[in-house]
Amino acid sequence: MTANILLVEDEPAIQELLAFNVTQCGFRAIQARDVASATAEINRALPDLILLDWMLPDVPGVELARRLRADQRTRNIPIIMLTARTDERDKVMGLESGADDYITKPFSPRELMARIRAVLRRRMPQMSEETVRAEGLELSPTTHRVNANGSPLDLGPTEFRLLHFFMTHAERVYSRAQLLDQVWGDHVFVEERTVDVHIRRLRQAMEPSGMDRLVQTVRGSGYRFSTS
Amino acid sequence: MTANILLVEDEPAIQELLAFNVTQCGFRAIQARDVASATAEINRALPDLILLDWMLPDVPGVELARRLRADQRTRNIPIIMLTARTDERDKVMGLESGADDYITKPFSPRELMARIRAVLRRRMPQMSEETVRAEGLELSPTTHRVNANGSPLDLGPTEFRLLHFFMTHAERVYSRAQLLDQVWGDHVFVEERTVDVHIRRLRQAMEPSGMDRLVQTVRGSGYRFSTS
DNA sequence: AAGTATTGTGACAGTAGTGTGACAGTTACG
DNA sequence: CGTAACTGTCACACTACTGTCACAATACTT
Known part of the structure; x- marks a missing residue:
């Protein structure tokens, strides 16, 4: 870069x-x-x-x-x-x-x-308008659609941004505060635990395709999106 | 703090x-x-x-x-x-x-x-985010992962911080009090023997890869992380 | 060799951190 | 408007981790 x-x-x-x-x-x-x-x-x-x-x-x-x-x-x-x-x-x-x-x-x-x-x-994150692919997942910011092994994922706006952020920042661990900054915006006043709830909703939506394992919890630190 | x-x-x-x-x-x-x-x-x-x-x-x-x-x-x-x-x-x-x-x-x-x-x-927030390598060990603060000769180590938060401290302060002997200051934080009230227990847990996690020999006891003084 | 100081180890209760379901308030949209 | 979707928050369940102890094992002293 x-x-x-x-x-x-x-x-x-x-x-x-x-x-x-x-x-x-x-x-x-x-x-x-x-x-x-x-x-x-x-x-x-x-x-x-x-x-x-x-x-x-x-x-x-x-x-x-x-x-x-x-x-x-x-x-x-x-x-x-x-x-x-x-x-x-x-x-x-x-x-x-x-x-x-x-x-x-x-x-x-x-x-x-x-x-x-x-x-x-x-x-950097907001400049990427390109379709992101990873491990059978395909997220397109322009069409606002996500595919998991061919079948579409139904995500709310926040879950979509969250997944998009994760896919463009894979492997790295992010604290709840960092995720709030990056996905919600660095000015909002929201409880940190709210992140947990949206993580769960994201996992729930990804579960049918078995992709929920990609969203990992790092106890004491935050969450991580990883293919392993 | x-x-x-x-x-x-x-x-x-x-x-x-x-x-x-x-x-x-x-x-x-x-x-x-x-x-x-x-x-x-x-x-x-x-x-x-x-x-x-x-x-x-x-x-x-x-x-x-x-x-x-x-x-x-x-x-x-x-x-x-x-x-x-x-x-x-x-x-x-x-x-x-x-x-x-x-x-x-x-x-x-x-x-x-x-x-x-x-x-x-x-x-404060950033504790040197660079990946640390030593003797087949590889610890990455950003991804919060540890590799020992290719196979991942599963560490709890404290063991992770402990290993990270050791790897960035190799060769030197640290007393239990110093380790408490540096790894736990200089305000906590914890028994010194607690360090022993976490040292043991760290060794236990490193044992399958044979890396536990790197965590050495210096009788009467404390512990040391050394490649020899 | 026995005695003493120091460290290793297994077990365990308390706790901090996380998962989950429910719910009320809000917004989007026909 | 009225309905549906979404959001943020809470309470509670659950899990993993933590710190501490008692005792075993080890190293050092005399």
Whole structure:
């Protein structure tokens, strides 16, 4: 997964530091010194994530963020704001402009990387519109249908999203909180045990085809979707 | 969650101030005046966070940070650098050495505490998620699975954490008290002999693959995970 | 060799974590 | 509207795990 990351920053020293760290982590760094060249780069090829400085020579970074959010094509590109100001109001403005996260200068490279990864991880699942297949299961996001060994599965909306998430994130264990974040959304206020109930409903729907064994409980940790 | 914080600072006045603030916030303060004693403290028991002064009598703080980052066992311990210098180059150097954050003297106690909490919050949830391998053993925290020469091991939650700790802290002997701190958590009230029982359960699970020999008893001291 | 300290082991009750059925409130849709 | 589907929550059942003990086995001391 070599994501393209667009760095918009005018100070050469910081620009260089960013590029160094980003490439170090296996991402591809695309550099821009101002909003004008950033826009050009975006038009050339959509990046997977934008690291955007607050202060830029031509137009404020927030303004670019707003523009990107207004455009259908760039709406879903995650943005991390890079700002020197620390007072709360600026932070809120940065977020309300559509940034997914922000980080204040001076920043620690480790923290920056952690946030980049977190944002990318959060974004990735919703980009996949392709049909997912695994172990006789076939889930198609576009037609909203699931097949288990040829016979259709009847799932509710939540169970569908849950199964879709599991199939695109197989093997890994997810805690109830993580599943709530990923499947329900990271803002909702729902009991963690609700996850259990939907897991059960998913298993119940998968039981006739014998596929329910794929949804596994990891006691003390959460759940896992696995073919073994 | 009373985290252990190691304070490495030579000036007695600041050392005291740090210790006061840290304990005030419910953390346990471990004090060291130089790199030598800091290293000794780290070897005795791994702290959850290190507050590291830039200038120290024996070795520069950055050097200690680099060393800690190079060692497998201490790689994931968050470090906050404490520095009087404010010019940008020093900051970058401090961060590239692997510090998670830094704070310039003179600092406000509130800011210090905020950073400590932020770093801890960021660190705590993830216990080094990388797959650990040793001698035909393969433990993956993300999938929550253990393989011993290809065949899966069935471990309870505690045995899993115990093995994970051992594999990431191989060769070294740990007393029962230290194991309770590191694997159970430093707040729990549990008999020391309980460790013995879990060691036995771990060995029992590893026995079919012949891996139980890796968990060794050091009479009078504790246990050790070793490949020899 | 006996005596003492330390560790291994089996059993067991209590408990935390999970499965499950039922139900009321909500939304979707004809 | 009225009905059907879906959602979130609860109470209860059930299971696996935990911590502790008593006693056996072992290593060390004198």
